[in-house]
Amino acid sequence: MAQAPLRPATATTAPVRLATLGTAPVRPATGADAAALHALSEPFMRSGELRVRTAADYRAAVGQFLLVPGPPSAGPDGCVALRRLPAEPGHPAAGLLHNLCVRPERQGTGLGSRLLAALLDTAARGGLRTVHAATTGSGELFRRFGFVPIPAALAPRSWAAGLDPARGSEVYRRILAEPGRAVGQARPDLHPRAISQTR
Template sequence: MLPRPELPPLPVVAVRAAGSGDAEAVHRLSRPFVREGALRDRSLAELARGARDFLVAESEGGEPVGCVGVCGRTDARGRGAAVLYNFCVASGSQGRGVGSALLAAALREAGARGAVRIFAATTGGALLFLRHGFAAGGEEEAPPGWRASLDPARGSRILVRVLG
């Protein structure tokens, strides 16, 4: 695979908490990744019910270009934890700092919610997570319900980062 050419950063006006009106944008952003098998298929209704979990990155023109869900959980030892899910950036915005902005905001949000660890599962290369202090592993400490919901056929790897 050829390295991706360096693109100029995409001016991100804001990474903000999603509202109920953002469910369609989150669904639209997710669809290409669902088709590739990188994200779990979630209905528009399911995304609308979980809208308060999401952060949305907007371009200068106000167009949603990325999203991530941050869900509070309890880890296997009963400590506060957070789980990232449905993390995606529109293809034209990848490699331009949007994912980093979303991930930094998600880390702040998880810390503000009292999480001491944050978990993610990825089918990709995990480079963004690794650059932001995540490490492979953590399966034994991951929130049990979340860990059980992962589909082994998708080949997801669990990543963890200690907060604080």
């Protein structure tokens, strides 16, 4: 049975409020966004920062994406996707964060943080208990949002079995709704750097 795509909370109910002055809000992608999401991601696929996916893959998975719109002629400024993983022992409600990317000229402006906060809120509201990710980057953005590095053997097998060891990705997990920290709340003791690209 196909699962409905996870959708973010509306602006009136979302508990996470990051500064958005002068910027477009994070919104769910629609079918009309699939080609633009693929175009945004292509340079990151060519550099090896993202796993190679076809335009058809983006059309099939468009319901998993959140994006920050950019100028109409340029497409989105950034995007991220959340896929619900099949339930398995030890991982009854896990999600996969993937395809986090921000247009190079918009990196360092907080877009990655906004996308990640919206994704974590979406995951929690969708009933997920954990979110997993793999990155070939520094992982600093993930750590600021409460992700911790874990051995791939502790990640859901349905996903971890497909990791390419040649890519050298580090695996991260975020347990949602930790005591004392709101979903999507960054750790104030760490500072942002370049956005880590994800599988």
